[in-house]
Amino acid sequence: MENSQPHALGLTDRRPAALGDFRVLPDDLICDILEYLPHRDVARLACVSSVMYILCNEEPLWMSLCLSKVNGPLQYKGSWKKTALDLEHGPYECDKAGRKPLYFDGFNSLFLHRRLYRCYTTLDGFAFDDGNVERKKDLTLEDFSRDYDGKKPVLLTGLADAWPARHTWTFDQLLQKYGDTAFKISQRSARKVSMKFKDYVSYLKMQHDEDPLYIFDHKFGEVAPALLKDYSVPCLFQEDFFDILDGDKRPPFRWLIIGPQRSGASWHVDPALTSAWNTLLVGRKRWALYPPGRVPLGVTVHVNEEDGDVNIETPSSLQWWLDFYPLLADKDKPIECTQLPGETIFVPSGWWHCVLNLEPSIAVTQNFVNPKNFEFVCLDMAPGYHHKGVCRAGLLAHEEGISDDATNNKDDSGISDPIRKVKRVRTLEPGEKKNADVGFSYDIKFLAMYLDKERDHYNSPWSSGNCIGQREMREWLFKLWFAKAGMRDLIWKGACLALNAGRWSECLSEICAFHNLPHPAEDEPIYMLYRLVSQCFLFLFSSTSMEFVTIDRSYLPTIFEWVCEEFQSGSHICTFVRKVVITLQTGNKVPTKKKKKSESNINFFLRILPVSHSLSCSCSHTSPLSITVT
Numbered sequence: 001m002e003n004s005q006p007h008a009l010g011l012t013d014r015r016p017a018a019l020g021d022f023r024v025l026p027d028d029l030i031c032d033i034l035e036y037l038p039h040r041d042v043a044r045l046a047c048v049s050s051v052m053y054i055l056c057n058e059e060p061l062w063m064s065l066c067l068s069k070v071n072g073p074l075q076y077k078g079s080w081k082k083t084a085l086d087l088e089h090g091p092y093e094c095d096k097a098g099r100k101p102l103y104f105d106g107f108n109s110l111f112l113h114r115r116l117y118r119c120y121t122t123l124d125g126f127a128f129d130d131g132n133v134e135r136k137k138d139l140t141l142e143d144f145s146r147d148y149d150g151k152k153p154v155l156l157t158g159l160a161d162a163w164p165a166r167h168t169w170t171f172d173q174l175l176q177k178y179g180d181t182a183f184k185i186s187q188r189s190a191r192k193v194s195m196k197f198k199d200y201v202s203y204l205k206m207q208h209d210e211d212p213l214y215i216f217d218h219k220f221g222e223v224a225p226a227l228l229k230d231y232s233v234p235c236l237f238q239e240d241f242f243d244i245l246d247g248d249k250r251p252p253f254r255w256l257i258i259g260p261q262r263s264g265a266s267w268h269v270d271p272a273l274t275s276a277w278n279t280l281l282v283g284r285k286r287w288a289l290y291p292p293g294r295v296p297l298g299v300t301v302h303v304n305e306e307d308g309d310v311n312i313e314t315p316s317s318l319q320w321w322l323d324f325y326p327l328l329a330d331k332d333k334p335i336e337c338t339q340l341p342g343e344t345i346f347v348p349s350g351w352w353h354c355v356l357n358l359e360p361s362i363a364v365t366q367n368f369v370n371p372k373n374f375e376f377v378c379l380d381m382a383p384g385y386h387h388k389g390v391c392r393a394g395l396l397a398h399e400e401g402i403s404d405d406a407t408n409n410k411d412d413s414g415i416s417d418p419i420r421k422v423k424r425v426r427t428l429e430p431g432e433k434k435n436a437d438v439g440f441s442y443d444i445k446f447l448a449m450y451l452d453k454e455r456d457h458y459n460s461p462w463s464s465g466n467c468i469g470q471r472e473m474r475e476w477l478f479k480l481w482f483a484k485a486g487m488r489d490l491i492w493k494g495a496c497l498a499l500n501a502g503r504w505s506e507c508l509s510e511i512c513a514f515h516n517l518p519h520p521a522e523d524e525p526i527y528m529l530y531r532l533v534s535q536c537f538l539f540l541f542s543s544t545s546m547e548f549v550t551i552d553r554s555y556l557p558t559i560f561e562w563v564c565e566e567f568q569s570g571s572h573i574c575t576f577v578r579k580v581v582i583t584l585q586t587g588n589k590v591p592t593k594k595k596k597k598s599e600s601n602i603n604f605f606l607r608i609l610p611v612s613h614s615l616s617c618s619c620s621h622t623s624p625l626s627i628t629v630t
Contacts, residue, residue, distance in 0.1 A: 012106040018051035027111040030055060035064045039088055050104040057081065057101065060115065063209060067187050074185070074195050076203035118210040118318050123261055123358045126321075127284060133337035133345070144236045148346060149275070150372035153289055153353075155337060156236070156344040160279050165230035166342060169281040169362050174258075175201055181224050183256065186216030186265075204260045204360060211316040214259025214357075218252035227256065231364055234344060237277050240368040244479045251467035254366040264317040264355040267299045269392050270347065272467045273376040274367040279344040283361025286321075288334040292350030292442040293394025296334065298324040299352075301393050307461035308385040310392065317356040349373035350391060350442055371490060375444045378494035381473055383460030384452035391447055394440040448497060457499045473498060 016023045022030060034042060034055060042065065046056035055061070062080035069087055077083040135155045139148075148154045160166055179198035187193055193213075195203065200215060207213075221228045242250055251272075264285070269292075270276050290296055298320055300313040315323065325333070338358070339345055347353055349372070369377050379387060389397030440446075462470050477498070480491050495501040 014104065014106040015051055018049035018107075020049075027055070027109045031058065031061060031111070034061055035068075039065055039069075039084060050102075051107055053102060054104065054107060054112075058112070059119070059208075060210065067191060067193060069191075070193055071191050072194065073182055073199075074193050075199050076195075076206065078206055114323075115210060118262075118316075118322060119208045121262075121318075123356070126286060126356075126358055127338040128286060128336055129338045130336055132335045133287070133289075135343075139236065141236055145372070148348070149370070150348050153335065153348065153351065154346050155339065156234070156346065157342065159234040159236075159344045160231065160281070160342055163231045165227075165281055165364070168230055171201060171282070171360065171362070174362075177226075178224050183215045183220060183223065183258075184217040185213050187213050200258070207260065210262065210318060212260050212263040214263040215256060217256045218254060220256035221254065231279070233366065234277065234279075236346075237366065237368055239370045241374060241480060241484075242369050242476070244483050245468075245472065245476055249468070249472050249475070253368065254364070257363040257365060258361070259357050260360050261357055262318050264357045265353075266317050267296050267314040267320065267352055267354045268312055269350060269352055270367055271465070273349045273373060273380045273391060274369055275349045275373050276347045276365055276367045277344055278339075278347070278363055278365040280339050280341055280361060280363045282341060283357060283359040284341075285339040285361060285363070286356045286358055287337050287339060287345060288321075288354045289336075289347070290334050290352040292352075292391065293396075293440045294352060295393045295396065296320070296324075296352055296354070297328060297332070301389065301397065303385045303389045303397070304463075305385050308383065308388050308463040309465045310388055310463075317354050320354060321356060349376050371487065374490060374494055375497060376447075378498040379444065379447055379451070381466055381468075381498045382451055382500075383455040383457060383462070386452060387447055387450040388463075390450045391442075444497075451497070453500070
């Protein structure tokens, strides 16, 4: 039986007795803990006391529990508890479990009250536009490149006037055409969730979620190809270096976005430091933007020290505007605008942005790589973590990273994370002054200073957050080299940033000189070997008909001469690779037809390579040949 205490309003405060030892924990922490429990344990815990009953029947809790279980098509049943029980037990058991909820006096929670307010608040008068984002019409490509690309956001009008989507992308028409089509849903769980469009529209009308689900589907062109005919990429954004990659090798680049009021993308920087355009067809969106290196209040950037994976901890868009925005002085507030139907917003590389749907909205967006952001994209693909933190958090990341403050590697409880070494970059408190912005520049030369020169492209872990894999990255540069011959200087700079290609090029140049080989000229086929392929056969591609040979590392100079001969005789590199796939293993000496070089040549080759002990090389029938330096 619960022992009660007097309440300030004359009611009985049932919280201390109802929670027992848990009474020392704040309500938000208890709610966080409950999300880690299985469905059945939450149901049992609801029977323990009146306050536990209240906490265990919160809709946000059951939304989290449901989304952690679902892995495929989702059908909303009017409440998240019913939906979760339906997934767990089936419709029949779910209907049997329905009963009227219990109500208790004497319990007041500011946390639950504020969350409930966010779930039911309307945003009719929430639009805001301070004019800091310019609106432009009939902007030429030259003017856009000079004044905005890589510099600042801009709202563009008129770009979508001729699109069929301006008239056909309405909720009613999309429901009629694509009601049974399943689209991917954006939500905080790692699970892959999809909903048929008719089920999503039903959810959109019934839900009262603080952070509602919204369609964010990069495969919409595959599941509903007719949608691609309803719009075209605006002329200002048609150059995209990623379009040279075929099919699945191309990273996600376009998204269909559909969401209700209160939904929207929370604070983030676009993947791989790409730029983006977003065209709104239906509804209104409120945007907030900060320049690169300016972390918004309430946002924390976590960077994994091992692979450079970036994780951003942020409140929902609505919570940020309601709880954090009022704390900002005018000079600390973001650049803001309200996007109207038919308008296109451009977001440059590295800019922080947050979006809140003020009405049910439909939009399409694409990310792209062009000459203005190419080097930044390559930089973000480089191994290491320091430069990734500085790109997003400015010098605050540098100061936190080199600090002896132990809290950087610990959570709030003071317990070190045993799984991942992570640098945490906190945000500045309102009015706090620090040298985070002094001296910071979103300039490629400045940011490149924070690259870890000791990290090797082949030996270092590849960040799971990178939009393409290591081999795809090399293939991308390889294809760009030939497709955009007029930009080879730029592409070479990108390869030096992402792969440290310059260091390997110097090694190969010395080998050429040592063996009296001709210095490659830009108009010779071997030039590609000298530059982009300089990382020990970086771009030698394998095929399915190869014979495998094991060669001692002392034969490397001979192999190099062999490659040169093949190039000079006019052989295509793939023709050469079909003849042999090389696996270099220390200590395994298998006779080959080539004559072994002298020991002095071997020592010279090993001396100029940035290695300490050995070289190993591996390849498969379907992947590029890659060298691992150990």
